[in-house]
Amino acid sequence: MGNATSDYYELISKELEHQQPLLLELSHKLHANPEIRFQEHQAAAWLSDTLEQQGFVVERGVGSLATAFKATVKGKGNGPNIAFLCEYDALEGLGHACGHNLIATMGLGAGLALKPLMTELPGNLFVIGTPGEEGGGGKVILLENGIFEGIDTALMIHPSYNNGAGGPALARVAWEVRYSGKPAHAAAAPHLGINALDAIRLAFNGMDALRQQVKPDVRMHAIITEGGDAPNIIPHNAALKIYIRSAAKAYLHDSVLPRMRGVFEGAALMTGTEVSIKEIAKPYDDMVQHTGLNERFDYHAQRLGRPLGAKDSEGSGSTDMGNVSHVMPSLHAYLAIDDEAKPHTHEFAQAARGTRGDQCILDGATILASIGLDVLLNPSIVETKA
Numbered sequence: 001m002g003n004a005t006s007d008y009y010e011l012i013s014k015e016l017e018h019q020q021p022l023l024l025e026l027s028h029k030l031h032a033n034p035e036i037r038f039q040e041h042q043a044a045a046w047l048s049d050t051l052e053q054q055g056f057v058v059e060r061g062v063g064s065l066a067t068a069f070k071a072t073v074k075g076k077g078n079g080p081n082i083a084f085l086c087e088y089d090a091l092e093g094l095g096h097a098c099g100h101n102l103i104a105t106m107g108l109g110a111g112l113a114l115k116p117l118m119t120e121l122p123g124n125l126f127v128i129g130t131p132g133e134e135g136g137g138g139k140v141i142l143l144e145n146g147i148f149e150g151i152d153t154a155l156m157i158h159p160s161y162n163n164g165a166g167g168p169a170l171a172r173v174a175w176e177v178r179y180s181g182k183p184a185h186a187a188a189a190p191h192l193g194i195n196a197l198d199a200i201r202l203a204f205n206g207m208d209a210l211r212q213q214v215k216p217d218v219r220m221h222a223i224i225t226e227g228g229d230a231p232n233i234i235p236h237n238a239a240l241k242i243y244i245r246s247a248a249k250a251y252l253h254d255s256v257l258p259r260m261r262g263v264f265e266g267a268a269l270m271t272g273t274e275v276s277i278k279e280i281a282k283p284y285d286d287m288v289q290h291t292g293l294n295e296r297f298d299y300h301a302q303r304l305g306r307p308l309g310a311k312d313s314e315g316s317g318s319t320d321m322g323n324v325s326h327v328m329p330s331l332h333a334y335l336a337i338d339d340e341a342k343p344h345t346h347e348f349a350q351a352a353r354g355t356r357g358d359q360c361i362l363d364g365a366t367i368l369a370s371i372g373l374d375v376l377l378n379p380s381i382v383e384t385k386a
């Protein structure tokens with residue numbers, strides 16, 4: 001004991017230098033073997049095996065998700081419970097175009113870097129494998145099933161095209177809307193039909209009218225998934241899928257969704273169809289920013305020579321990390337792996353396997369481990385909620 005904080009930072013960097021080959025190999029292996037939401041069996045096994053080999057106690061298949069895991073190292077005495085989160089799901093048809101191979105190895109690397117210090121530090125260290133971020137809401141399920149119980153702070157970094165903490169994430173709901181009517185011969189007896197596709201068309205019109213009457217951060221985007229079987233039959237079944245988002249969970253749920261429901265019900269009334277509205281994914285919450293954690297991120301990113309980019313004002317998506325951030329102080333920061341490429345593109349997938357992707361692992365693991373250390377040494381950082 002008796003190390004100064006800067007000595008600990010030094011030890012973290014040394015450990016990561018030592019672990020570098022293992023982390024890069026793991027990242028490249030994940031990248032070469034992409035698995036989509038809740039099918040990440042190899043990824044979960046490789047990450048769990050590595051943590052176990054390095055002395056973590058690993059529980060597999062936690063929270064009723066086969067590809068989730070929770071790895072633990074106990075520290076010396078009472079202190080904060082800190083968790084590094086790993087994501088490792090890929091995208092249909094695009095592989096690791098969101099760079100979750102890097103998220104996985106940054107989180108795991110941070111755990112490996114901090115583990116040797118836990119014999120001297122208070123608190124406990126967790127690495128939690130959170131599958132199915134892309135549309136599956138894995139973290140929401142893990143929250144519901146108690147896997148985050150007792151955790152004081154959750155930390156992760158996502159690859160991006162700039163460096164920074166504090167970028168927004170939108171609250172989101174996902175619905176399937178189905179209309180059912182009555183089939184009829186479209187030429188010989190159209191007056192006997194009830195047209196479900198008409199309801200869909202009117203629903204899109206209603207949605208476009210609503211678009212002007214909501215706050216500018218609201219997003220609504222839908223696709224038609226069923227629109228009839230043949231031109232000579234009045235469509236009696238039609239369906240759409242829609243995501244509706246806003247920067248604030250309360251505004252989305254209290255103001256936007258009731259009006260959206262009105263649009264869909266209105267379209268049914270106009271056409272005489274029946275409508276059913278079903279939630280098709282767990283609602284995602286917006287990201288609650290934690291000033292203390294974001295400040296620690298800024299400090300360590302600059303320490304590593306990473307310039308901080310402008311907070312992203314171009315818009316953003318949604319993440320199940322938002323739900324975690326409503327429950328405990330959380331960090332969801334970004335590190336650049338390319339100056340141009342945006343997530344969910346072929347270019348971003350390439351960057352996630354490139355030199356800058358590799359550098360992101362080391363920098364990200366260093367930053368996460370250093371913030372973890374800061375919290376263990378100074379729990380007051382996370383004693384306020386935001």
Ligand SMILES: [Zn+2]
Binds near residue numbers: 098134343344
């Ligand atoms: Zn993504």
Ligand SMILES: [Zn+2]
Binds near residue numbers: 098099133
């Ligand atoms: Zn992502």
